[in-house]
Amino acid sequence: MKIAVIGTGYVGLVTGTCLAETGNTVICVDINEAKVLKMQNGEIPIYEPGLDVLFLRNIEQKRLTFTTDLALAVKDAQIIFMALPTPPGGDGAADLSYILGAAKDISKLVTEYKVIVNKSTVPVGTADKVQAVFAAHTDVEIDVVSNPEFLREGVAVEDFMKPDRVVIGTRSERAKKLMGELYGPYVRQGNPILFMDEKSSELTKYAANSFLATKITFMNEVANLCELVGADVDAVRRGIGSDERIGKRFLFPGIGYGGSCFPKDVQALAKSAEENKYDFAILRAVMVINEKQKTVLVEKVSKYYKGDLKGKHFAIWGLAFKPETDDIREAPALYIIDDLIKLGATVTVFDPEGMANVKNIIGDKVVYAENQYDALTGADALLIATEWSVFRNPDFDKIEEKLISKVIFDGRNLYDLDKMVDLGYYYNSIGRKLVEHGA
Ligand SMILES: NC(=O)c1ccc[n+]([C@@H]2O[C@H](COP(=O)([O-])OP(=O)(O)OC[C@H]3O[C@@H](n4cnc5c(N)ncnc54)[C@H](O)[C@@H]3O)[C@@H](O)[C@H]2O)c1
Numbered sequence: 001m002k003i004a005v006i007g008t009g010y011v012g013l014v015t016g017t018c019l020a021e022t023g024n025t026v027i028c029v030d031i032n033e034a035k036v037l038k039m040q041n042g043e044i045p046i047y048e049p050g051l052d053v054l055f056l057r058n059i060e061q062k063r064l065t066f067t068t069d070l071a072l073a074v075k076d077a078q079i080i081f082m083a084l085p086t087p088p089g090g091d092g093a094a095d096l097s098y099i100l101g102a103a104k105d106i107s108k109l110v111t112e113y114k115v116i117v118n119k120s121t122v123p124v125g126t127a128d129k130v131q132a133v134f135a136a137h138t139d140v141e142i143d144v145v146s147n148p149e150f151l152r153e154g155v156a157v158e159d160f161m162k163p164d165r166v167v168i169g170t171r172s173e174r175a176k177k178l179m180g181e182l183y184g185p186y187v188r189q190g191n192p193i194l195f196m197d198e199k200s201s202e203l204t205k206y207a208a209n210s211f212l213a214t215k216i217t218f219m220n221e222v223a224n225l226c227e228l229v230g231a232d233v234d235a236v237r238r239g240i241g242s243d244e245r246i247g248k249r250f251l252f253p254g255i256g257y258g259g260s261c262f263p264k265d266v267q268a269l270a271k272s273a274e275e276n277k278y279d280f281a282i283l284r285a286v287m288v289i290n291e292k293q294k295t296v297l298v299e300k301v302s303k304y305y306k307g308d309l310k311g312k313h314f315a316i317w318g319l320a321f322k323p324e325t326d327d328i329r330e331a332p333a334l335y336i337i338d339d340l341i342k343l344g345a346t347v348t349v350f351d352p353e354g355m356a357n358v359k360n361i362i363g364d365k366v367v368y369a370e371n372q373y374d375a376l377t378g379a380d381a382l383l384i385a386t387e388w389s390v391f392r393n394p395d396f397d398k399i400e401e402k403l404i405s406k407v408i409f410d411g412r413n414l415y416d417l418d419k420m421v422d423l424g425y426y427y428n429s430i431g432r433k434l435v436e437h438g439a
Pocket residue numbers: 006007008009010011012029030031032035083084085086098101102119120121122149150151152153260261
């Protein structure tokens with residue numbers, strides 16, 4: 001099939017590349033000229049494991065091309081995907097200006113039937129709004145389909161190529177047939193393509209993200225209680241996760257959920273509920289608790305230094321909001337850096353992929369280390385904010401050599417408590433026993 005993808009960010013680029021991988025001809029459009037030029041030269045603009053191989057292969061085979069020319073992309077496309085930003089507006093509701101703006105631009109270019117697919121995360125009723133934009137500008141028949149994306153950054157290619165499910169919201173038989181054919185190769189293992197109406201499909205996406213954010217938040221609360229009562233959250237996690245009704249995944253406590261999706265999507269669903277005069281109380285609680293959870297690590301640090309962080313120097317391992325991505329949107333590390341600096345401390349950071357993006361935002365407010373051990377030189381303590389594999393089994397001799405004192409605050413529970421006792425560290429993690437120096 002001939003496909004156009006509008007917006008080549010994390011979702012658009014993965015979607016475009018993975019659709020090309022099954023033999024479709026895909027043209028990707030972006031308004032960011034520098035980014036398009038880069039991609040035309042075979043340079044991938046994001047770090048996403050496994051994407052580079054497919055990206056290059058499909059460019060070479062001429063199934064994947066990039067342009068800033070919307071008209072060129074729309075001309076031959078049977079299906080047009082919109083993978084555009086839907087950031088929170090001032091009031092927390094999703095800002096639909098990118099989607100509705102692009103819909104207007106596309107509507108002026110269509111000359112024959114096309115399926116317009118919304119892959120962005122949008123509130124219920126957006127498909128109707130997009131349909132109305134088209135109706136206002138063209139007589140050409142089009143179908144607007146809601147097809148939310150569930151990929152996770154870091155494993156996006158795998159998630160796209162072998163999705164747990166594909167959700168397609170449309171009441172048009174013609175669109176249903178085309179979408180079913182397009183996604184057939186991705187569900188050969190028997191995972192379902194779930195057809196439903198547009199509104200249910202739109203709500204499915206927000207409900208999924210909000211449920212997962214709630215699950216994590218619940219575990220963060222359990223972790224905080226564990227610290228007060230002397231229980232171990234890892235044991236509790238295993239204890240409840242073995243119940244199939246609960247499941248093992250997304251039960252890891254930490255320093256609050258972040259990323260470009262959960263924070264904004266929970267907020268947008270709560271706002272949607274409010275607009276419909278429904279008080280989605282659990283989501284309000286989730287948001288409040290998550291804000292608080294982002295501060296727990298610095299509170300631990302502050303308590304250890306008796307409230308005085310002036311002149312202290314800290315090393316932070318991990319900036320990306322999760323491992324295996326360079327995405328730093330709503331990354332807990334950014335909040336930690338901000339809090340430490342406000343309290344008078346200085347900071348050196350290291351992240352395998354996220355440092356350039358952080359530098360673009362906060363510049364020289366922190367020092368950027370060449371590697372994880374250099375970050376420790378002269379630091380009073382190490383703080384861990386992202387669970388990159390490379391931090392899981394470090395050389396503790398090197399850590400000891402570089403840190404001023406053997407103090408670690410771990411927001412991701414990377415190390416075994418007994419090991420930290422043996423090594424003689426002060427080790428403060430989330431929802432687990434505090435390991436005191438020489439304990
Ligand atoms: N990032 C994820 O993991 C993820 C997963 C599932 C769903 N989503 C949803 O998908 C949508 C896109 O998210 P993202 O993370 O890919 O965003 P992103 O910010 O990474 O990418 C958006 C891209 O769209 C481009 N763009 C903006 N306006 C444009 C226009 N008028 N024409 C062409 N290109 C334009 C930008 O230059 C950018 O490259 C959001 O609604 C998000 O909630 C994201």
